[in-house]
Amino acid sequence: MMLSLGACSGKDDAGGRGRGAPEVGYVTVTMQAVPVTTQLGGRTVAFETSEVRPQVNGLIRRRLFTEGSLVRAGQPLYQIDPSLYQAAVDQASANLASARASAQAAEEKAKRFEPLAKMQAVAQQDYTDALAQARVARAAVAQNAAALDTARINLRFTTLSAPISGRIGRSLATPGALVSASQAEPLALIQQTDPLYVDMQQSSAELTRLRQALASGGTQPGSTTVRLKLEDGSDYGFTGTVQFSDITVSEATGTVTLRARFPNPQGLLLPGMFVTALFDQAINPAAILVPQTALQRDFDGSAFVYLVGKDNKAARRKVTAERTVGANWVVTDGLKPGEKVITQGLGNLKQGAAIKPVPANSPQRVGAPAGKGAAGAEKGK
Numbered sequence: 049m050m051l052s053l054g055a056c057s058g059k060d061d062a063g064g065r066g067r068g069a070p071e072v073g074y075v076t077v078t079m080q081a082v083p084v085t086t087q088l089g090g091r092t093v094a095f096e097t098s099e100v101r102p103q104v105n106g107l108i109r110r111r112l113f114t115e116g117s118l119v120r121a122g123q124p125l126y127q128i129d130p131s132l133y134q135a136a137v138d139q140a141s142a143n144l145a146s147a148r149a150s151a152q153a154a155e156e157k158a159k160r161f162e163p164l165a166k167m168q169a170v171a172q173q174d175y176t177d178a179l180a181q182a183r184v185a186r187a188a189v190a191q192n193a194a195a196l197d198t199a200r201i202n203l204r205f206t207t208l209s210a211p212i213s214g215r216i217g218r219s220l221a222t223p224g225a226l227v228s229a230s231q232a233e234p235l236a237l238i239q240q241t242d243p244l245y246v247d248m249q250q251s252s253a254e255l256t257r258l259r260q261a262l263a264s265g266g267t268q269p270g271s272t273t274v275r276l277k278l279e280d281g282s283d284y285g286f287t288g289t290v291q292f293s294d295i296t297v298s299e300a301t302g303t304v305t306l307r308a309r310f311p312n313p314q315g316l317l318l319p320g321m322f323v324t325a326l327f328d329q330a331i332n333p334a335a336i337l338v339p340q341t342a343l344q345r346d347f348d349g350s351a352f353v354y355l356v357g358k359d360n361k362a363a364r365r366k367v368t369a370e371r372t373v374g375a376n377w378v379v380t381d382g383l384k385p386g387e388k389v390i391t392q393g394l395g396n397l398k399q400g401a402a403i404k405p406v407p408a409n410s411p412q413r414v415g416a417p418a419g420k421g422a423a424g425a426e427k428g429k
Contacts, residue, residue, distance in 0.1 A: 069401075073392030073408035074356050075339065079385045082335035082378055083270055083328035084258075084371075088306070090248035094241055094319040095309075098212045099234035100125055102227040103205040104133065115218045119210045119238060126208040126235060128227065133203040140196035147192040151185030158182040214240035215315075239319055242312040246276065246288065248325050249303040255293070258330055270328035274308040277324040286311045290327065336383050337376040339408075342391040343369055351377075354397050356388035356405040364399045 106128040113125050158178040165175035210216070217237045221227060227235065262269060276284035288310035297304055308325060310317065317323075342353050350366055357363030367382030383389070390397065391408045 069360070069404045070393055070396075071404045071406055072354075072356075072362075072390045072394070072397070074388040074390045074405050075342070075408050076386060076388050077336045077338060077379075077383055079334055079336055081268075081331050081333045082337065082373055084330040084332055085373070086250070086254075086327055086329040088248040088250055088325050090246045090308075090323055090325050092317050092319055092321045092323060093245040093247050093307075094214075094239035095243050095245060096212050096214060096240040097319075098210075098214075098238045100208055100210070100216075100236040100238065101229075101234050102126075102128065102208060102231070103229050104128060104202050105228050106130075106132070106206065106226070108221055108223050108225050108227060110223055111219055111221075113216060113219075113236075115216065117216060119213065119216050121210055121213045123210045124207050125210055125216070126221070128206040128208070130203055130206040133199065133206055136199040137196065137203050140192065140199040144189065144192035144196050147185065147188040151182070151189050154178070154182040154185040208235065210238055212238055212240060214238045241315060241317065241319065243309050244312040244317050244319070245291075246274070246308045246310060246323060246325055248306045248308065249298075249301065250306055252297045252302055252304050255304050262330065268331040268333055270330045272327070274310075274325050274327040276310065277326065279322055284310070284316070284323070332378070332380070336379045336385070337373065338367075338369070338379050338383070338389055339376055339391050340372065342389050342394070343367070343377045343379075344394070353383075354390040354394060356390060356403065357400075360403055360405060362390065362397050362399060362401045362403050 108126055109129050110127040111125070112127060113119055113123070119125070158175070158181070161170055161175040161178045164170040165172055215238070217239070219236050220233055221235045272290040274288040274290060276286075276288065278284055288308040291307045291309050294305040294307075308327075338353060343351050344353070345351055351369045352364055352366045355363045355365055365382055367379045369377040369379045371378050388405060390403075390405070393403075397403070
């Protein structure tokens with residue numbers, strides 16, 4: 049019986065060694081255009097911002113708006129006591145009427161002296177003085193008219209109106225407060241939030257590298273369409289457009305500001321929010337995508353893949369892969385179109401090992417194949 053068991057064990061070992069090369073799945077890589085997606089942090093900025101400031105001195109009588117509401121350009125916001133300014137208008141108006149009366153009398157006198165001077169009935173100097181007095185009177189009329197305009201402007205400034213349309217914040221002054229044209233703090237702040245800007249910060253080194261790649265022709269310009277992720281990780285429902293890139297590098301951070309414009313009809317975005325912007329800044333026209341399961345890392349961090357080599361043997365190849373797109377690595381160096389990259393069956397694969405390549409995700413045979421070993425064991429029994 050022991051001899052029979054030994055014979056069976058020997059046949060099983062022979063069958064194990066004779067199972068042949070392991071089956072591996074592969075994909076055939078192709079060259080394709082892959083966008084270079086850039087992800088940058090940014091802050092939302094109001095499209096327009098205006099501070100409501102007094103231009104005359106006085107006491108605030110009334111506040112004419114609701115805090116946090118939408119206001120229109122020209123809408124009255126505050127009423128300053130106009131008493132002194134109305135009196136100034138009345139006084140300037142009276143001064144102008146007096147100046148006009150004096151000017152009329154001076155002009156009439158000059159007209160009467162003109163024929164008398166020609167007949168030498170009056171001295172020429174008297175006529176000259178009359179003309180000068182008429183001109184002075186006309187200048188006084190102009191001066192008083194300008195003073196009246198100034199007084200009316202100051203009276204108009206007693207009603208503070210919204211300079212732009214937008215949402216107004218809290219009021220920093222209440223009725224009864226004394227305000228001044230030279231005060232440091234504004235009375236309120238108006239911000240237009242639809243549309244809205246997003247200011248993004250990109251490293252100057254990355255921007256320089258991108259511009260060099262575009263200049264060399266290895267990379268093509270991408271799209272200016274920008275997508276947003278909010279602070280909670282959710283996607284913002286509207287896309288924006290890159291407006292411009294700043295021409296100055298920040299000395300403190302070494303970054304360049306990029307500005308994008310987004311619609312904000314629902315008011316979801318508020319000025320000062322932190323967001324993440326994603327956009328295809330460039331397109332790599334000669335990239336190769338490799339599934340992430342196929343790429344491995346060496347001890348030094350370098351990337352490599354296994355290929356289906358000559359005579360169906362595994363060939364190890366170093367590649368350059370610096371970023372991912374979806375479930376794939378973007379390989380920029382080390383592979384050629386048409387090569388077969390092994391993606392399945394990588395467990396114990398070694399350089400030069402014999403393999404049986406099949407297209408990835410092909411149906412595979414499950415279970416031990418029926419062989420002579422099993423029949424021999426039955427026969428031994």
